[in-house]
Amino acid sequence: MAFDIEMIKSVYQRFESRIDAARKSVGKPLTLTEKILYAHLWSGETNTAYERGQDYVDFAPDRVAMQDATAQMALLQFMQAGRPQVAVPSTVHCDHLIQAKIGADADLAIANEQNREVYDFLASVSNKYGIGFWKPGAGIIHQVVLENYAFPGGMMIGTDSHTPNAGGLGMIAIGVGGADACDVMAGLPWELKFPKLIGVKLTGKLSGWTSAKDVILKVAGILTVKGGTGAIVEYFGEGARTLSATGKGTICNMGAEIGATTSIFGYDEKSEAYLRGTERGDIADLANQIKQHLTGDDEVYQSPELYFDQVIEINLSELEPHVNGPFTPDLAWPISKFAAAVKENNWPDKLEVGLIGSCTNSSYEDISRAASLAQQALEKNLVVQSEYTVTPGSELVRYTIERDGFLDTFEKIGGSVLANACGPCIGQWARHGADKKERNSIVTSFNRNFAKRNDGNPNTHAFVASPEITTALAIAGKLSFNPLTDTLTNSKGEQVKLDEPSGLEMPTKGFAVEDAGYQAPAENGENVQVIVSPTSDRLQLLDPFKPWNGQDLIGLRLLIKAEGKCTTDHISMAGPWLKYRGHIDNISNNMLIGAINFVNGKADSVKNQLTGEYGAVPATQRAYKAAGIDTIVIGDENYGEGSSREHAAMEPRHLGVRVILVKSFARIHETNLKKQGMLGITFENPNDYDLVQEDDRIDIIGLTEFAVGQQLTVVLHHADGTTDSFKVNHTYNEPQIEWFKAGGALNIIRQNQLI
């Protein structure tokens, strides 16, 4: 599985000198986050102090991890770079496409059949380019990464929002879009706005029913779903050192729910124990040698308010178990107040299903503590009232908990064990009856609980809690049960009370696995064929985009002037389109179908200037493309906000749109456009937006002298023979201008390979 000890050594070798230099340039003691960020600067030059929340900085991550849904386009693009191998260690994890329906084995067999072409592609492309491939059933990306690849002081990016899970082992791990993953694998720097820092000081010690999950449920309540935006959350304090590495992983994982860039804990004895327990003692030995660099400086933690932008303090000894929801993870209820909230809000009290596991909460500790409750149910003659499912996060965990009898205990109380995959967490749950859209309640130990996320039913009230509380509520069959105080009636009519859960951080006999589900790449992939069926409707190899022809753009037709909000969802919708993520032509049939046309206020209805008729945006654009006519899209403020989905930039490029001219861009989308060789420009005067008319022919003048900071000119030729002209701005730097000229960033990388 090659966690690449040499790579880790070389990362650690540069820590001391870079951190010392950074401390001097920043002029004060450093947080752990700053140490890791400065140690991973792309330039290696640590003489600049970056302004938090302000400066954009290039970094050199150590690893890339991709899940199967997002890996498809990332790898199709990577193939365009012409590299023989990925530039940094990378892995693919097949976890998102397995639907939970019957049980682990049957569901996995069906997924292997249904997704065969996607899996074959991912396996072959991984084999060819030196990427580790984790087969379907091997586990969920973040759990597998924590067990195998996360290391203290490292930096990784992953094409999934819960990548921060690896922060539990002291890694800066950040969720990104496929385009970013592609860049890093191709050997390009990765850019991030230098984050703000939120410090969370943990004091005391967990006990009884409370678990690590309750820390983040509490933090989510304090900070809300937006409170972490643009910030890295750093946990510290004597309480932090009492938490297991996997418990810390849970907390970092759910940092995504408060919008944080990532979350992190420092290296401590628990991290060391987990590294040794997962057969990575050599990493622990290396980490021990530079321990002082793998936590923040002492002064920082003594007076955190001087070094963090915001500080929160939580006393673990006083922390109550929480249940958060419904429909949002920041509606935080201490268990003592939850029953009243259920009543007051008239939420369905009957608990239909309790679901434990997922990437967030399927550690040995989680499972053993939940199993201790299941065991009590058996011993105390309690009949479990709700359906109950267990989703192990990896085959390593599944095999070990089966060996140690926990799965058997869950099955004895009527639980079903699902595949080691995302399943119900991402709506891959064929839940019987969900189509009836009945009001009902479920509790999960997952991370997200937005409407429809789990089963597609908007009336499912999903709550998030620890595996222990989820299990207790499932035993009771109702939300309003408080296991800390309430009793239950058993099958003999007796009143019984559940004892506090108990468990082990790690198995006393050690972890075990027969087949972890890993496929190592070929030593030399030169002759490996990448498998893509030419008739596939889910996958399509990409052709390089054409370079710029060296001339100004003259006579562009207006495809759409979008009015109001135009997010990446308006530009490239999700939902049923997700299945075409690996097929640029098919997914392009959703291009801009959510954008509102300023002329008629309608979505997906634009005038085809060749016929004068109104039609769907993608079909109209295809008609222009077929006629060899270039087009332009006009947009409003913050165009492309939302996600980093690269399809929103690739689709217009694929269908022949040349320019996106808007009042302002969401920055990630603007960069994505540049990477694809598009011209993304902004009105100097936002009111010029009003000058654009439906039948205009539009020229972009000044490209022949395209230069940093130099404006371009737009000329509108109106149908009545009049013209308007105005200046527009751009933010292209020198390399980005070269991307535009070459037709895309990957074309440049490919050209460089050929030299």
Ligand code: F3S
């Ligand atoms: Fe998968 Fe849900 Fe985690 S979708 S990666 S189990 S957040």
